[in-house]
Amino acid sequence: MSLMGSQGIVSATELLLAGAVFCLVFLLIQSLRQRVPKGLQSPPGPRGFPILGNVLELRKDPHLVLTRLSRLYGDVMEVRIGTRPVLVLSGLDTIKQALVKQAEDFLGRPDLHSFQYIADGKSLTFSPDSGEVWRARRKLAQNALKTFSITPSPRVSSCCLLEEHVSQEAEYLVTKFLQLMEEEKSFDPYRYLVVSVANVICAMCFGKRHDHNDQELLSIVNLNNEFGDAAASGNPADFIPLLRYLPSRTMQLFKDINRRFNSFVHKIVQEHYTSFDKEHIRDITDSLIEHCQEYSVGEDAHVPISNKKIISIVYDLFGAGFDTVTTALSWSLIYVALYPDIQKRIQEELDQTIGQERRPRLSDRGALPYTEAFILEMFRHSSFVPFTIPHSTTRATVLNGYYIPKDTCVFVNQWQVNHDEKLWKEPSAFNPERFLNAAGTEVNRTESDKVMTFGLGKRRCLGESIGRWEVFLFLATLLQQLEFSLRPGAEVDITPQYGLTMKYKRCDCFQIKQRFPVKSSP
């Protein structure tokens, strides 16, 4: 994620007010910047304007602008956003060097003003903490996700696991799309995808599925879109500190979105506290409450974590768990509709491997190389998460011979890696076969490991497995039963619109055909 955007990040009034005051501050900051040790140099980068830095260049499609600039300045480059220097990393080898080999140096999150409003400043994902408490919370989150996604146990029956939730929602979508097709002749699948995907993470986090017309859930899934837009169009106060003290529409909107999201989750958590029964752990929220009761602050000899910081993990999991997967699925559907031959090949593979008598299961994944290659190409080509969440250096370090001071904000350009001509033949072509071996029977792991979608290293996406499973199972279930196409003559624009996650312009131009009569799954 980056805090720049297509809508212009700073309003004219804010700029004028800021301009006069900050000339002085800028000069002061420049003089206070850490000195570069002898023999090393600062990363190169484009010259910016005083106060604004490179903001004007980065207003529109920053992932493309920074990719272009990286060709001029290299894989380690410095731009300035407002008064803040930002390190921009490109090139798979350089990014691996930073996030994997020098993981501890690049582990932090920047202390951005707006991040304190996410989960009341206790977000596992966005708060600047990257020490022992963050590690312990990340482990707790990983265990909770694992318990409620794949591993049947005496405490969690298989009906509560991811596969069952996804299968149930995918079946709902098949029925709904057929009904919409009869009523409206063409439709926009996004509205239904987002609620189905949200229902999966809701079931895991809160033990509850919502009706597709549930206004409360609909308002929350829409909030998530607004969150992505607001975060991506950036908060000027994050980069020009004194703007925090001036009224700002962008910041007000961002606070509002977070307040509404927090109160939705808070209410559910309170209900869980009231009905909690340690003999019957229903979902991730219960398992976190149980953890709070068993290891309250001070009792856990290793890392004391406050109850608030334990419970707020569910905010991160719920918040991160549906926009990303929905966006991946909506890109998948537009690609199969645009490339009917590719869709046919996936369906032939599904027919040969699974047939029509039963529904796809997660265990089928390894036997469907073309479907997997398609999903990899969807991730690569759309690169719908153009940047990771910003990182920050935890100490002064050296990368590719350049000196990087402590607390430097770092943007990692995933889009650049996925479209790098040095890594990919014809990167702008959509071609799943690039991921298959010559016989077309196996996914080539050297190629698939080059795709950057979930970040890398210690901050790598915590829900990566779940995200990949969900995309696979939703897609396989939909394509087994339905053939997707676009309404003849429909004008579709799939240019990604810049945001936290990039989407194409929504359109109600999808059509479907049932491939064979629906049978219930054994």
Ligand code: HEM
């Ligand atoms: C296709 C689906 C998904 C994509 C493409 C995706 C992508 C990402 C990316 C790029 C990051 C930032 C990594 C970094 O900063 O270096 C991230 C972080 C994260 N993701 Fe995902 N994600 C997906 C699904 C999920 C799901 C389903 C969950 C939870 C259920 C989840 C939970 C998280 C969390 C908690 C973090 C923060 C990790 C940390 O800061 O330590 N994600 N994800």
